Amino acid sequence: xxxxxxxxxxxxxxxxxxxxKAVNGIDLQLEKGESLGLVGETGAGxxxxxxxxxGLIPNPPGKVKGGEIWFDGQDLLKTPEKEMRAIRGGKxxxxxxxxxxxxxxxxxxxDQIAEMVLLHNEGISKADAQVRALQMLEMVGIPADRANEYxxxxxxxxxQRVIIAIALxxxxxxIIADEPTTALDVTIQAQxxxxxxxxxxxxxxSLLMITHDLGVVAEICDKxxxxxxxxxxxxxxxxxxYNETAHPYTKGLFGSxxxxxxxxxxxxxxxxxxxxPTNLPAGCPFGPRCxxxxxxxxxxxxxxxxxxxxxxxxMLFNDQAINTAGKESEE
Amino acid sequence: MSAPLLEVKHLKKxxxxxxxxxxxxxxITFTLNAGETLGVVGESGCGKSTLGRAILNLHPTTDGETWxxxxxxxxxxxxxxxxxxxxxxxxxxxxxxxxxxxxTVSQLIAEPLDIYKIYSNKADxxxxxxxxxxxxxxxxxxxxxxxxxxxxxxxxxxGVARALALNPKFIVCDEPVSALDVSIxxxxxxxxxxxxxxxxxxxxxxxHNLSVVKHIANDIMVxxxxxxxxxxxxxxxxxxxxxxxTQALLSAIPIPAIGQKRERILLKGELSSPIxxxxxxxxxxxxxxxxxxxLQKFPELExxxxxxxxxxxxxxxxxxx
Numbered sequence: 001x002x003x004x005x006x007x008x009x010x011x012x013x014x015x016x017x018x019x020x021k022a023v024n025g026i027d028l029q030l031e032k033g034e035s036l037g038l039v040g041e042t043g044a045g046x047x048x049x050x051x052x053x054x055g056l057i058p059n060p061p062g063k064v065k066g067g068e069i070w071f072d073g074q075d076l077l078k079t080p081e082k083e084m085r086a087i088r089g090g091k092x093x094x095x096x097x098x099x100x101x102x103x104x105x106x107x108x109x110x111d112q113i114a115e116m117v118l119l120h121n122e123g124i125s126k127a128d129a130q131v132r133a134l135q136m137l138e139m140v141g142i143p144a145d146r147a148n149e150y151x152x153x154x155x156x157x158x159x160q161r162v163i164i165a166i167a168l169x170x171x172x173x174x175i176i177a178d179e180p181t182t183a184l185d186v187t188i189q190a191q192x193x194x195x196x197x198x199x200x201x202x203x204x205x206s207l208l209m210i211t212h213d214l215g216v217v218a219e220i221c222d223k224x225x226x227x228x229x230x231x232x233x234x235x236x237x238x239x240x241x242y243n244e245t246a247h248p249y250t251k252g253l254f255g256s257x258x259x260x261x262x263x264x265x266x267x268x269x270x271x272x273x274x275x276x277p278t279n280l281p282a283g284c285p286f287g288p289r290c291x292x293x294x295x296x297x298x299x300x301x302x303x304x305x306x307x308x309x310x311x312x313x314x315m316l317f318n319d320q321a322i323n324t325a326g327k328e329s330e331e
Numbered sequence: 332m333s334a335p336l337l338e339v340k341h342l343k344k345x346x347x348x349x350x351x352x353x354x355x356x357x358x359i360t361f362t363l364n365a366g367e368t369l370g371v372v373g374e375s376g377c378g379k380s381t382l383g384r385a386i387l388n389l390h391p392t393t394d395g396e397t398w399x400x401x402x403x404x405x406x407x408x409x410x411x412x413x414x415x416x417x418x419x420x421x422x423x424x425x426x427x428x429x430x431x432x433x434x435t436v437s438q439l440i441a442e443p444l445d446i447y448k449i450y451s452n453k454a455d456x457x458x459x460x461x462x463x464x465x466x467x468x469x470x471x472x473x474x475x476x477x478x479x480x481x482x483x484x485x486x487x488x489x490g491v492a493r494a495l496a497l498n499p500k501f502i503v504c505d506e507p508v509s510a511l512d513v514s515i516x517x518x519x520x521x522x523x524x525x526x527x528x529x530x531x532x533x534x535x536x537x538x539h540n541l542s543v544v545k546h547i548a549n550d551i552m553v554x555x556x557x558x559x560x561x562x563x564x565x566x567x568x569x570x571x572x573x574x575x576x577t578q579a580l581l582s583a584i585p586i587p588a589i590g591q592k593r594e595r596i597l598l599k600g601e602l603s604s605p606i607x608x609x610x611x612x613x614x615x616x617x618x619x620x621x622x623x624x625x626l627q628k629f630p631e632l633e634x635x636x637x638x639x640x641x642x643x644x645x646x647x648x649x650x651x652x
Binding site for chain 2: 029042077139157158185186187188189190191193194212214215216217218219237239242243252253254255256257258259262263264266267268269273274331
């Protein structure tokens, strides 16, 4: 059984200007010890999915409209808030995008890590929590003599290390990282990615990595889910997504990227703009921008498994489904 | 060979801070020909944006000269400055904060035309605005829209249209696509390339994204803490990377492909402070090849291969030349 199994998750934001359909029936699995990249552009629903898993959708205006989020055999959507508070940070941790604002500026970094340890381990003494915090700092490569400094004394890369130390402090089973290296310079990003990879190898923590960067995904993930208009368009292993790219949107993403490793004279951008989530197309959300759009795309395309473990939501592949029952029969 | 469009000689820009002068740009020299693109890359704080602004005299320079079409423009009069702005424009990074929220799309694009009183006749000016909107791919129905109604890609198109309004010969593009999603980024990059081909505009393209400059630039200059580390024709920089910093920078970029095992050079530590920098190579504290001489003596820029300049004491040993 998968560690995380999201079924048909639907999340809307009900605003005065209309209903923002942020997440529309997402299915996702994350196995124990695996790392999954959730890739998409601004407004695709990446962060909403993550907040949904943690039960952090601001309500109002946000509302989970349906679906199930199974984590460790428990449906998080039916879990009472009190238990959720133990799960957040205990079993599932989150690393936010912006290391500049995620830390409390008036507390020493060591105390911010110890706070996490104290909250999730009943009866632990303050001294023990401090010891654990210092161990965590060392693990993320921050020398102990900087433990008593404040966040403003740290650079962006160091702050992100502290945040990762906080996230790992209670040995969570899964980490959700929302664009953890986007705000960092490339040489610092390389250091942080290297550290994340090393820690995952050592601790076996599962990772849900939210990013827009297909390069970062190739470095750190085992599987990839490409999200667009609140739906998973393509899902598979790195091999499936990078070498057997099926969905026209995924192909469009690759065509848009200036490449270091290839010589491209002219980029082939995706025409048009990302859809307005208050007014999504009736059929395939990518339909209006798709170069291979046909009339068939005006109805919702099914989510088909076109080779073992490679799922595509696109009419072009409708007759290539290896089993018509789709995902259900996989289990 | 005709004279270059832009010549920058030993340009320096220091900012005064309470703890001493901050060397944002330290002794940068380069030339740029009409219709070509110079990519300026580096990480945050390397002085690449300051360099662009100093060239346009948006920051008064500390030392050095900028020549534009054979004219020394450093320290020229206010009136001349205003005239020069017609020829030299800038596209800013953030399309969210660089546009006045209370002006409509057409007003924003017409603003440069108003300032320079290009058209005496309203109808002509409107025609020009329509034409510019068409050039950058803004739909006519957005004529009276406000920036907040538009997404980042469209706003950046307004920025491009404003820069183009006066038919400049040179545009500093300060991270023009960094705030945009990749699918939109590709649209803007293609637009900028088309405009360059049609109008022969020279770009100084400032960015942290090496993949983008590789795609768009003729020459690339790599900066680190205010100084030039390496400058070379774009293709050569990637096929024959000479400076240890450029090598590390290139190896750090995640490639969106699998099965390509690359040697990653992990740099130790982080950027040192540009305030009162120590003598010697700015990169030395993080450089895997640094020796005593690197900490003592500032490396001079040296032409190792034709048009390929490197500032490194050990460039020959490191690359086995």
